Amino acid sequence: MTEKQERILIVDDEEAIRRLLHQKLSSEGYQCQKAGNADQALDELKSSPIALVILDIKMPGKSGIELLPEIKANHPDTAVIMATATTDTSTAIQCMKEGAYDYITKPFNLDEVVLSVDRALEKRRLELENRDYQQHLEQKVASRTKQLRRALEKIRGASLDTIFRLSRAAEYKDEDTGTHIKRMSHYAAAVARKMGLNEETVEIILYAAPMHDVGKIGIPDHILLKPGKLDPDEWQIMKQHTVIGAKILEGSEAEFIELAKVIALSHHEKWDGSGYPKGLRGSKIPLSGRITAIADVFDALTSKRPYKEPFSLEKSFDIIKESRGSHFDPKVVEAFFAVEDEILSIREKYKDEHESLLVRMASPVGS
Ligand SMILES: [Fe+2]
Incomplete structure (x- = not known):
């Protein structure tokens, strides 16, 4: 097992599920944190960068469905996988339409959970790389454009100056x-x-x-x-x-x-x-x-x-x-x-x- 850098936050109101997922994902090398409700989850998200959240759809208080848009808005670099009962997959699919990367169903097949987490983190990594590349490219284009504009202004200024000086020579x-x-x-x-x-x-x-x-x-x-x-x-x-x-x-x-x-x-x-x-x-x-x-x-x-x-x-x-x-x-x-x-x-x-x-x-x- 190799140590992985990504932090995973497991959000579920059931202690047994939190423990189960924590154990499995930790054994896969992930650094895991746990939260029993939405407020705790938000606190964890604020205190350290989280790569991925496994988010229970049904929780007392604020549900996973309600928490998802908040996470997407305030932590756009964090991937979210919804956890749901097999009877409620349509809600999970709706969550994916709203930005969740995937969903896993209870009772968990832990190997499938690991697979889903790996896939989600890979997708997130590619998205971040792509975004960084785009930003870098945009900055580079903006910087080059600025340089070109300055060069053009200099050339124009020099041309005008030359014209005035040569014309002045004739006027003299x-x-x-x-x-x-x-x-x-x-x-x-x-x-x-x-x-x-x-x-x-x-x-x-x-x-x-x-x-x-x-x-x-x-x-x-x-x-x-x-x-x-x-x-x-x-x-x-x-x-x-x-x-x-x-x-x-x-x-x-x-x-x-x-x-x-x-x-x-x-x-x-x-x-x-x-x-x-x-x-x-x-x-x-x-x-x-x-x-x-x-x-x-x-x-x-x-x-x-x-x-x-x-x-x-x-x-x-x-x-x-x-x-x-x-x-x-x-x-x-x-x-x-x-x-x-x-x-x-x-x-x-x-x-x-x-x-x-x-x-x-x-x-x-x-x-
Ligand atoms: Fe003239």
Whole structure:
């Protein structure tokens, strides 16, 4: 006989039965405890972990039938075998439906009792192992998911940071400020969200919009940095920053770079067809370009330029309103004013660190 770890609690109001089962199961190596009624059984269950309870169905006071759900609720890891008279097997079967593992009938065949106990404990062991495995698996999945999410957030953060820095490098060519691209890209995202674009697209716009002027890197300094007004030839070259930007950004498999290409090419198009480089009109202008245009222009209006102080908010809003249907898509203007509060808080959040601007576009606002 080998010593077994599992504790068995024998609950029966008859002392002779308790003794009989105790003797047999102890001889099989089980550690056995006894209880003569439901209250004693509950005390035993509270004081030490019990693997299996042999529970008499009929007892004075609280019966085994009444005790079973209490055991299942408070000690779910404890297996229960019901003990019943041969005449009452239907109740025992009902108990099994309510969570008992098995039932044994009186008078006991002790070998069958041992068999039933072994089977019940084996089933319990497998259930506990399975549950532990599931829990372990769930914890592992949750932990890996968390790690992946963190990694993804880091990559996204790094991507956005890289975009801002590279775009800022291009902006430095004409001494624009880094905060301009931050503000205008957040304005664009806010307007896009208001226009009903899904969060994924809004995020792509947020990533793509900062690159709208990346093509300035291809404009010669004597034009980009020329003090005073550009002549018509120089102006033609300056307008090429849209096309150059699109060429720099074309051919990428990354969705936000592809959208950045579209924005670079279309952010100076105007709703009435008077923009550049293609003179597209109305909805022929990609929506992302129409949205970026208003974000870019609003930021230019409210920022200091070498040739002007920042316009007041009131004046800037008036200009946007007046340009509804000429420069800007009326629906984009509508969305812009619907998120006016958000626009103002973005403006506040990304205030200029310094005011050194030299915007060289003949267009009165925006670059
Ligand atoms: Fe531009």
